[in-house]
Amino acid sequence: MLLDSMRAEEEAKLKGGEDAVAWVKEELCIGCDQCTIVCDDDAIELYDTPMASPIMDVDVNRKARILRDECTGCRLCALGCPTDAIIMIDR
Numbered sequence: 001m002l003l004d005s006m007r008a009e010e011e012a013k014l015k016g017g018e019d020a021v022a023w024v025k026e027e028l029c030i031g032c033d034q035c036t037i038v039c040d041d042d043a044i045e046l047y048d049t050p051m052a053s054p055i056m057d058v059d060v061n062r063k064a065r066i067l068r069d070e071c072t073g074c075r076l077c078a079l080g081c082p083t084d085a086i087i088m089i090d091r
């Protein structure tokens with residue numbers, strides 16, 4: 001319950017609208033694709049990056065990137081990201 005109310009507070013503080021734009025903290029992004037699913041404005045794309053550690057054998061390591069011109073500041077991606085990798089910043 002406490003976590004729920006803390007989460008609600010965080011969501012209320014998240015800025016949005018035409019003066020805001022989403023930003024991905026690359027180090028937190030796990031490439032799960034949730035944000036591209038919730039974004040109605042085609043403002044997010046995934047790109048391949050090399051693995052940080054060469055001992056991990058994974059075919060693709062994807063990260064999300066925001067297309068600033070397309071982003072309407074609706075906040076859906078920030079609310080839906082499971083790792084809190086997306087924040088809203090001033091445009």
Ligand code: SF4
Pocket residue numbers: 024028029030031032033034035036063064080081082083084085086
């Ligand atoms: S929802 Fe979050 S973790 Fe998943 S791809 Fe988008 S930014 Fe990355």
Ligand code: SF4
Pocket residue numbers: 021022038039040041042043044066070071072073074075076077078
């Ligand atoms: S804030 Fe809205 S429009 Fe912008 S990238 Fe996120 S889901 Fe898409």
